[in-house]
Amino acid sequence: MSKQITIPFGPQHPVLPEPLHLDLVLEDEKVVDVIPTIGYVHRGLEKLVEKREYTEYVFIAERICGICSFIHSQTYVQGIEQIMGLEIPERAQYLRTIWSEYSRLHSHLLWLGCFADSMGFESVFMTSWRLREHILDDLEATTGGRVIQGVCKVGGVRRDIAPEKLDEMVKGLKGIEHELQSLTNVCLHDSSIQHRLKGVGVLSNDDAYYLGAVGPTARGSGVAIDIRETGYAAFGKINFKPVVEYDGDCYARCAVRAKEMFTSIDIIEQCAKKIPDGPVDMKVTGAPDGEFLSRAEQPRGEVIHYIKGNGKKNLVRHRVRTPTFTNIPPLVTLLKGCDLADVPVIVLTIDPCIGCAER
Amino acid sequence: MTFFQMTKTVLKSLFSRPATLMYPVKPAKKTDATRGHVKIDPTKCITCRICQRKCPTQAICVDVKEKIWEIDQMRCVVCAICVDTCPTKSLTMDNQYRPPMTARGGLEKFNVAGPKKKEPVAADAAKPAKE
Numbered sequence: 001m002s003k004q005i006t007i008p009f010g011p012q013h014p015v016l017p018e019p020l021h022l023d024l025v026l027e028d029e030k031v032v033d034v035i036p037t038i039g040y041v042h043r044g045l046e047k048l049v050e051k052r053e054y055t056e057y058v059f060i061a062e063r064i065c066g067i068c069s070f071i072h073s074q075t076y077v078q079g080i081e082q083i084m085g086l087e088i089p090e091r092a093q094y095l096r097t098i099w100s101e102y103s104r105l106h107s108h109l110l111w112l113g114c115f116a117d118s119m120g121f122e123s124v125f126m127t128s129w130r131l132r133e134h135i136l137d138d139l140e141a142t143t144g145g146r147v148i149q150g151v152c153k154v155g156g157v158r159r160d161i162a163p164e165k166l167d168e169m170v171k172g173l174k175g176i177e178h179e180l181q182s183l184t185n186v187c188l189h190d191s192s193i194q195h196r197l198k199g200v201g202v203l204s205n206d207d208a209y210y211l212g213a214v215g216p217t218a219r220g221s222g223v224a225i226d227i228r229e230t231g232y233a234a235f236g237k238i239n240f241k242p243v244v245e246y247d248g249d250c251y252a253r254c255a256v257r258a259k260e261m262f263t264s265i266d267i268i269e270q271c272a273k274k275i276p277d278g279p280v281d282m283k284v285t286g287a288p289d290g291e292f293l294s295r296a297e298q299p300r301g302e303v304i305h306y307i308k309g310n311g312k313k314n315l316v317r318h319r320v321r322t323p324t325f326t327n328i329p330p331l332v333t334l335l336k337g338c339d340l341a342d343v344p345v346i347v348l349t350i351d352p353c354i355g356c357a358e359r
Numbered sequence: 360m361t362f363f364q365m366t367k368t369v370l371k372s373l374f375s376r377p378a379t380l381m382y383p384v385k386p387a388k389k390t391d392a393t394r395g396h397v398k399i400d401p402t403k404c405i406t407c408r409i410c411q412r413k414c415p416t417q418a419i420c421v422d423v424k425e426k427i428w429e430i431d432q433m434r435c436v437v438c439a440i441c442v443d444t445c446p447t448k449s450l451t452m453d454n455q456y457r458p459p460m461t462a463r464g465g466l467e468k469f470n471v472a473g474p475k476k477k478e479p480v481a482a483d484a485a486k487p488a489k490e
Binding site: 053058063130137142143148159182 | 388392393414415437452
């Protein structure tokens, strides 16, 4: 047996966009053990719920993460609405669906850029971020914010999208769908990318299930779990199939995300067709009294907001389980046995978002 | 196996204008809905303090006695809840971003009109003043 050495990886690292620290125990070039550490960007947002009114806290819930911000606020608001027994207008539910799919699109494009960058494929990085700019422009025009939308509120949404704008958005998406297709073709069919990704970092179906992998990490290993299928917001009225791949390697996870972008575009189109007229919000009085576990599908997987209120303006407890947090145990399993040179690629295939994980 | 997949994209990028803006020279992209920063019309403010209570970051401070409305623009997260809840619509959202700063600051103070004085009602005026 050769001598073991430990290499620190992160929290500041050229290829790692997030402050995750990994202690890699190496034998020659092989990783034999990994000790993950988080705690570099903890902000104590869950404690803040006791100090703010439940209606104001939407903005803080949204700021848990800078990428899946809309879905955080949506999940929180859904929980409050369930406790208070509110039936929000149908148009608001469709609008929430549209915006959450938009944020999935922009998150996946951002990830694709960072991922390509980690392999040194700079042109894909530039192209995907340029496409992402279209998505962000639409988000800004409809909500007022590029990444922090701030449109969710208890009882509906704060802004409406005019029908003409909705048509324009769908046309714009049709326009970029073609470019997206050529971009994903390059990513998925390029021989050097396949050499780099196929058979690397394999997570078996059983491991994915028992270690609690969520989102594309689980779906890349053949575990067909997609919380959108439970039909929250307007997803119950939309036809879609979760993308599932069975190989469980880096390539499969990459393919899941690439294909999910087209599913998102399809969902937005269906929403634009089916969206009913009507009000987008309702008057809310009183305060939540009770507890609820609210779930939603983020770009990175399932997010759970546990909310407990006691009939006062301030909530008693708010607990968030974010997808990256649950994806860390599968990550440790993935890294064991891989080469040191593959570590950045494997870490990025779970799409780590440490800001989310630490709250 | 595919060859020359990127050629079309490369040619397109070669003959098109840059996708990025020369930001400080050219102004940033904005839409009507863009949340830039909060503005106040001091003549309309009645110092009701609803904005102060609703602000999630406690950026707004209202002094009722001195009739001063104060905002810390560096604390403000531009959520626009104050704009939505203002009863007299004295607060508005401007779609221009504030310029970047190199030192701490951003505190803005405004002397506001304060609550409207009750107009003396004719019946009150007719009453003889108490001796």
